[in-house]
Structure formats: structure tokens, C-alpha cells
Amino acid sequence: MKKNPKKEKQKTSKLWKLNDHKFLHIFLYGILAIILFVALYSNVKPETLDIELFTVSEQTIYAPTTVEDKIETERKQQEAYDAVEDQYVLKKEITDKQVDLISSIFDTIIEVKNEVDTKPAVDEEESTLTPEEQVKKLQGKLTSSINDKIPGETFLPLIKASDADLNMAKDAVVTAVNNIMSKEIPIVQLSEAKKQVDEELQYTPLRSEVLQSATVLGKFAITPNYVFDLKATEEKRQQSVDAVKVAQIKQGQILVEEDELINREIHRKLGLVGLLDDQQSYKPFLGLALLILLILAGVIYYFEKKDSPISKRNNSLLLYCLIFAITILLMKIVSLFQKIDYTHIGYIVPVAMGVMLIKLLINERLAILTSMIFAVCGSVIFNEGITGSFNFSIGVYYLFGCLAGVLFLGEHNLRSKILQAGLFVGGINVIVLTAIMLIRNGSYSNVEISSYFVMACVSGLVSSVLTIGFMPFFETGFGILSTMKLIELSNPNHPLLRKILTETPGTYHHSVMVANLSESACEAIGANGLLARVAAYYHDIGKTKRPQYFIENQMNIENPHNKLSAQLSKNIIISHVTDGVEMLRKHKMPKEFVDIAEQHHGTTLLKYFYHQAKESNDSIYEDEFRYPGPKPQTKEIAIISIADSVEAAVRSMSNPTPEKIEKLVKSIIADRLQDNQLDECDLTLKELDIIAKSFCESLKGIFHSRIEYPELSKKQKVK
Known part of the structure; x- marks a missing residue:
């Protein structure tokens, strides 16, 4: 059937x-x-014992596990927790904040004075602001919390003071606040700390009214800096709790001897370790x-x-x-x-x-x-x-x-x-x-x-x-791409490979060369060489849709791009990527092959057509002449991408020598790095150096020098 x-x-x-x-x-x-x-x-299904209180045990019973006597342990831990006193800490950031606050107030006073002194009059009748008006302007620049705690009269002497006195007052107050608050100031000693401002400023050579205003500002800045530290207190309490030794019944400990009476304490311990019928339950x-x-x-x-x-x-x-x-x-x-x-x-x-x-x-x-x-x-x-x-x-x-x-x-x-x-x-x-x-x-x-x-x-x-x-x-x-599957896909009789071979022989030869280069480089750095080889056979399958537009397939024909605009040529060249992805998906090829066909050009620039378009239109941007990407995501794709460029570049050389090949390979890799094409794969610089050496060795073997045989004369040929 x-x-x-x-x-x-x-x-x-x-x-x-x-x-x-x-x-x-x-x-x-x-x-x-x-x-x-x-x-x-x-x-894990537990064994349980049918034991009643005040009966004689028929066997010696051992504790199957180690358990804690929680009631006694919790009592000891609570005692240790309560015994720890509250912890306090000196907050230096509070001192810094208050010093900055005082400095900022003085800077604002200086700013207001400078604004009034430098402001030109609009007409002859306009005069500079009065000191009282300057105080109001100053209060407008200060926060409401400062204005609520410091009356405006305090600022008046400072507004009237000379620049030299004002700077001296600022330095004195900042120094006093910093000195006083560098020591511990708990809230209960705040008033004593404020009194120290008078002692710190009493010898400052300032006029009495300026000194008084500076003292008020200094006292305003003094605030408690020795505060309760919840974290330190909890840590101390936790350390004290952790130091408590828990009451335990140890695994293997004898709970009751054979022929021993099971009293309440023994019975409680048996229940605690889960050996009684009524506690067999759910725990295991x-x-x-x-x-x-x-x-x-x-x-x-x-x-x-x-x-x-x-x-x-x-x-x-x-x-x-x-x-x-x-x-x-x-x-x-x-x-x-x-x-x-x-x-x-x-x-x-x-x-x-x-x-x-x-x-x-x-x-x-x-x-x-x-x-x-x-x-x-x-x-x-x-x-x-x-x-x-x-x-x-x-x-x-x-x-x-x-x-x-x-x-x-x-x-x-x-x-x-x-x-x-x-x-x-x-x-x-x-x-x-x-x-x-x-x-x-x-x-x-x-x-x-x-x-x-x-x-x-x-x-x-x-x-x-x-x-x-x-x-x-x-x-x-599960459709996993195994070694045997890769070998099967490498068969030249595969429909897609035959399509490349018959319709685009130049591309086929290019793909085989790229496969050889990629496999050697992958194996040199520990990547999957077989995957790279077989996938490289298919990476340019999209070129079979328009073979004559790719130079390796142009046998004795004029280059069609000569008659096209750079923009159209670019679209045709880039389309071989999307065409290839579509064909591979249509034939249900492995996802790895699709990814390689899609990513092997990354977002590289079609330099030839870009420069050609640039000559006729200077407003052209590079992004318009780049492949859509994405950039290579794996080591294998990155290697195929580099090998693709290297093979094409070396093939175009008129007289390749080992030195020229090595220089070319390194320049292509450097160009890829500079263009950020290798950013999304995990190739290291050391691996790139190994890849370059592998490419050079393979290419030197392919483009080795050959002996030039002298032409035979017709006579010799006849003989």
C-alpha cells in the first residue's frame, strides 16, 4: 500500500x-x-515506629538525622540579641554637606554683591539696589528652609561688608564648622557644639556686626553627625545570634536503649526526629x-x-x-x-x-x-x-x-x-x-x-x-547536523551543487577554493572545519539566479555592469545573498548553511560601485552601498567571510608571490577589523593571526611557481 x-x-x-x-x-x-x-x-519514603509513651522499647533506636531543639535555641538567641546595645557611627558626609552649605551661602552673598556692582544703570535716575533690597534678592536665591531658620537681619552686615571682610568671614566660618564637626556630635551634645562656634570665631579680626552674622551662620550649620547605625546594630546583633550554639540531637545518637522505658523526654525527642506515627507526614x-x-x-x-x-x-x-x-x-x-x-x-x-x-x-x-x-x-x-x-x-x-x-x-x-x-x-x-x-x-x-x-x-x-x-x-x-549529514551534503551530486557546477562553474571553483581555505583555518583554531567546508560549497548559491553579473562567470562576454548604473549594479550584487538564503530555505537546508549564506558578507561596503556612484553624485552615503548583514555571528562564518574575500583578491593578482599573498591576507583581515565586521563573533586576535598563517600556507600551495618548459620546434615534435 x-x-x-x-x-x-x-x-x-x-x-x-x-x-x-x-x-x-x-x-x-x-x-x-x-x-x-x-x-x-x-x-525517600521514611520508616516510622509505632511507639507509645511509658512503654518499653523493643530495640535500640538511633536518630536518623541531626535536628535542632528549636525552642531552647530560640530562647538563647533572643537573649543574645537583646544584650547588644545600639551602635552609632560618625557620618563624615554630613560634615562635608554642612561645609558645602555654608560655603554655598557665602558664595551666593558674593554673587548678589557682584551682580549689583556690575549692573549698568538703565537711565540716570536708576541707582544701585539698597542693602535691604540686596538681602531680599539674596533670600530669593536661598532655599525656604534656610530663610525660615536665618532671619534677614543676619545677612545685612554681610551684604554691607567689604569683599575682603566677606571672604575672611567665609574662610573663618568654613574652618570653624569643619573643625567642630570633625568630632562626634550626638544629638544630646548639639547645643554644646554650637557654643564652640563662638570660641572658634572670637579672635577673628572682623567688625562686631559681621562677626555676629558669621557666628549665626556657623551655628546654623552645626548639626548632629554621630547617628544611630541600624545596619551596624543589626550586624552586631546577628553576630551575637550566630555565636549561640544550637541545641541539637546528632545523627546516629542513641535516643533509647533496648528495654528502656520511653518517658516524656525520650518521646519528645523521637517526635522531634520524626520517628513517631503522627509525624510521619509530608516532610521527606x-x-x-x-x-x-x-x-x-x-x-x-x-x-x-x-x-x-x-x-x-x-x-x-x-x-x-x-x-x-x-x-x-x-x-x-x-x-x-x-x-x-x-x-x-x-x-x-x-x-x-x-x-x-x-x-x-x-x-x-x-x-x-x-x-x-x-x-x-x-x-x-x-x-x-x-x-x-x-x-x-x-x-x-x-x-x-x-x-x-x-x-x-x-x-x-x-x-x-x-x-x-x-x-x-x-x-x-x-x-x-x-x-x-x-x-x-x-x-x-x-x-x-x-x-x-x-x-x-x-x-x-x-x-x-x-x-x-x-x-x-x-x-x-531531531534534525541535528551531524558529521554524516555534512558528508552527505558535500556530495557533488546534490541538486544544488550540480546547479552551481553547471550554471556557474566559476562560482563553483571559487566556492571550492573558499571551502579549502576555511576548513584549514577552522581546524587550526579548533572550530568546526567540516561544517565550514560543506557550507562554503553553498554560500554563493544565490549567484545562480543571475550568473553573468558576477565576474568569475563572465567567460568571453562583456561585463553587463558597464551598461548599468552603480545603484542598480549594487542591488544585483547584494541580491545574491537574499536569493541564496531563499533557495537554501526552499530546499530545507540546515539553518547553519542559511546563516552562513546570509552573514558571509556581513555589512561590508561594495567599494567599487560606491566610488563609481560617488563620482557622479557626491551626496551618496556609504550605508546605501553596504550589504544588509547581519555581521558574522560564529567563528566559522567569520572565517568563510574572510576566505571569500582573500580567494577573490588573490585570484585577481597577476603574479602572486608568497610575500604579496601574505601582505594581502593581512590587509584584508585588518580591513575587516577596522570596519567592525568581526565584532559579533568570538574570534580573538591570536586566532586571527593563526587564520592568516593558515590562509597563507594554503594559498602558497595553490599558487606555487611552476617550471617554464621551452617550446619544442616542429622538427622535435615530429620526431
Whole structure:
């Protein structure tokens, strides 16, 4: 029975529409929470004891956890809190503020006097303002708070004083206020501090009325500067509270011996640690819920912070949930063997598989976060039958094993690299287990040591094998651009590549050259060389729409741009970017290819046509002759962008030599830097230097000098 392609297309579109829905990520977070709850529920469900008051205990009971006697602790903390006295602090900024205030008042007085002295009369009858009028003008420039506290009569002698006396009064008052307020002045000593102004100014050589006004201003400026410090007081009180030793029941402490009577105190302690029926309740499950919320918060923070389309985010989150569920399921299945006396069976779980898949298919930062999550989950799942406890040994073991897998893997998902990562994880597992056994200082038989090491090695190897096995399914199912997909797209029989080859052979040759240059440069700095090579094949696909307008395709024909205006030529050249993006999207090519086609010219200037247009119209702006962008966002796009210009420039050289090539490459890179084209990608100057060297080496190999053979005579040819 044949499939209906129309129905298949409708199903696919419905799936993609579902992936675009905003609610989907909320649903997936819920699924993640359910997975965690189901996996950890049985490991946190507490054991409870049916014990009554004034009965004899049938067993020795230990405290399952450390708890605080809150009533006694709170009483001691309150006593310590109340014993702390209020703290005060000298505020220097108050002193500075008051000094500035006094200085500002005197400056305003001087300003008013200067305005009156320098103002010309409108006619002969107009005279300068009287001192009283000057005081009113001064009060108009001062704030209402100053005018309310200082009467106008105080300013009159200062207005009448000479400039020399006024400056002397200002210096004296500023100095007095600064000296007095440099010491602590609590509010209760304010009047005493104001009296000190008289002492400070009494020997100033000023007329009595000016001295009196200056004294009033000085007293006005004096204000309390030794104030209550709430923050210091609270800190002191908090330090006192923190110093109180809390009353605790320690984990493992014997609460009641076997055959001992359970009195009220013992019964209270049993209730305090949660071992009584009536307090079995919700606490462990509430703790589990908080733990799950904390884990989800980290995952949500990562995915919601990403500035990417909802469909892509949902796609990554769904992939993450699948990998997470598979890894947790493996843990839970293996943990079942604990019940048949395989206590340390958890060391064999291939938990590094999960984080290796996340690193390769999603992101390294998320893989590191998940390493910590798996370590926490493992320490709960493999708690050796002790409900509510944590197996910190296996948590540390999982953490180091997962981090080893993440850090060892390179940027590319090469199968050999994954296998090496598995071996590396196995080695780290062995080292961590050795460290744990030595720290415990226990005695282990040779059989136990051997079994531990075998499980550690198997865990690493199985992690790599499962990673290699799962990767093709996830790559295909989630449309991830894998190595195999890139190799498939590099096939010359691909319809778009055949289109470039047959319709624009010059562009095809140019693209192959750019691909070679880009791949070498990317690999030199650790970027994705294969992606750069294959994407470079397609980066100029837009030129197939109007091939004759690009110089590499103009074979024995006149350049059509000779008959066009610079503006029209510019539009045709720039359109190859938008045409290429449209064609790539139409053929459902990977987004990475679309981005490279769209960004490989950035916002660079079409210099030739710009200068041509400038000759005929001087009002032309550069922005009109720039590509629309955006600028390169990744290292690979930036390298292809530079290689595109370098290849075209070197090809146009009449006699390329190594020195000329090197000079040209460096000038193009410098021009891109100066034009700010590399601002939005994370290339460093050191990497740009490496890229330049890589380009030079590749170009020298392509444009090497050849031996000139002498022409053979016809006679020699006949022979």
C-alpha cells in the first residue's frame, strides 16, 4: 500500500506546529519533574515506629538525622540579641554637606554683591539696589528652609561688608564648622557644639556686626553627625545570634536503649526526629519536592535564558528529557539489585553516557549542570537501603565520571573520540574509587577491590558504546547536523551543487577554493572545519539566479555592469545573498548553511560601485552601498567571510608571490577589523593571526611557481 505524501506532509507540519507551541516546554518540565519524583520516591519514603509513651522499647533506636531543639535555641538567641546595645557611627558626609552649605551661602552673598556692582544703570535716575533690597534678592536665591531658620537681619552686615571682610568671614566660618564637626556630635551634645562656634570665631579680626552674622551662620550649620547605625546594630546583633550554639540531637545518637522505658523526654525527642506515627507526614516528600524544584530551576534557567526560537528550544528540551529519562531509568534498574546483596552495584551504571550525549547534541554547559544533577540523583537512589540518607561516595563517583566525559570530548562528534572518552571515564572512575577506599581507611579483600575496578571500567566503556549507539537515532529524529549529514551534503551530486557546477562553474571553483581555505583555518583554531567546508560549497548559491553579473562567470562576454548604473549594479550584487538564503530555505537546508549564506558578507561596503556612484553624485552615503548583514555571528562564518574575500583578491593578482599573498591576507583581515565586521563573533586576535598563517600556507600551495618548459620546434615534435 502506497503512502499518501500529502497526508504525510500534513502530519509533519502538525508535529512542527506542536513544537512551536509555547505551552510545550511547560509540559516537558512537568514530565521531567514526574520522572525525578517517580525515580526518587521509594528512596525517600521514611520508616516510622509505632511507639507509645511509658512503654518499653523493643530495640535500640538511633536518630536518623541531626535536628535542632528549636525552642531552647530560640530562647538563647533572643537573649543574645537583646544584650547588644545600639551602635552609632560618625557620618563624615554630613560634615562635608554642612561645609558645602555654608560655603554655598557665602558664595551666593558674593554673587548678589557682584551682580549689583556690575549692573549698568538703565537711565540716570536708576541707582544701585539698597542693602535691604540686596538681602531680599539674596533670600530669593536661598532655599525656604534656610530663610525660615536665618532671619534677614543676619545677612545685612554681610551684604554691607567689604569683599575682603566677606571672604575672611567665609574662610573663618568654613574652618570653624569643619573643625567642630570633625568630632562626634550626638544629638544630646548639639547645643554644646554650637557654643564652640563662638570660641572658634572670637579672635577673628572682623567688625562686631559681621562677626555676629558669621557666628549665626556657623551655628546654623552645626548639626548632629554621630547617628544611630541600624545596619551596624543589626550586624552586631546577628553576630551575637550566630555565636549561640544550637541545641541539637546528632545523627546516629542513641535516643533509647533496648528495654528502656520511653518517658516524656525520650518521646519528645523521637517526635522531634520524626520517628513517631503522627509525624510521619509530608516532610521527606516536601524535601524531595524542593530538591526537584531546585533541579528544575537550573534546567529552566538554562533553557529560558537561551535567545533562540521556541521551536528550537522545545526541540532541545525534548531531546534533553529523553536522554535524562534513559539515564535515570538505567540507574533505577541497576539499583534494584541492591536488594539481593549487591550493595555497591551502582558503580557499574554508565551514567556518563547521558552527559556525553548532552554535550555532543546540545551544549557543554548543560552537560556540566546535568553531571551535578546525576550525582545528586545517584546519591539518593543508591542510598544502600537507608531511607532518607545520601550515598555521598557514589555521588562523588558519578560527578567526577560525568565531568571527565564532558571535558575529554572535543567539539566534534567523531566516533573514535567518543570511544577514547569512554576509556578516559573508566580510568577516572578507577582513580576516584581508589581515593574513596583510601579515605575510608577500611580493609578490602582482593575480590572486592577487583570487582570495584571492573565495574568502574565497564561503566566508562559501556557509556561510550551507548553514546555511539544512541547518537544516530537522536541526530536523525531531531534534525541535528551531524558529521554524516555534512558528508552527505558535500556530495557533488546534490541538486544544488550540480546547479552551481553547471550554471556557474566559476562560482563553483571559487566556492571550492573558499571551502579549502576555511576548513584549514577552522581546524587550526579548533572550530568546526567540516561544517565550514560543506557550507562554503553553498554560500554563493544565490549567484545562480543571475550568473553573468558576477565576474568569475563572465567567460568571453562583456561585463553587463558597464551598461548599468552603480545603484542598480549594487542591488544585483547584494541580491545574491537574499536569493541564496531563499533557495537554501526552499530546499530545507540546515539553518547553519542559511546563516552562513546570509552573514558571509556581513555589512561590508561594495567599494567599487560606491566610488563609481560617488563620482557622479557626491551626496551618496556609504550605508546605501553596504550589504544588509547581519555581521558574522560564529567563528566559522567569520572565517568563510574572510576566505571569500582573500580567494577573490588573490585570484585577481597577476603574479602572486608568497610575500604579496601574505601582505594581502593581512590587509584584508585588518580591513575587516577596522570596519567592525568581526565584532559579533568570538574570534580573538591570536586566532586571527593563526587564520592568516593558515590562509597563507594554503594559498602558497595553490599558487606555487611552476617550471617554464621551452617550446619544442616542429622538427622535435615530429620526431
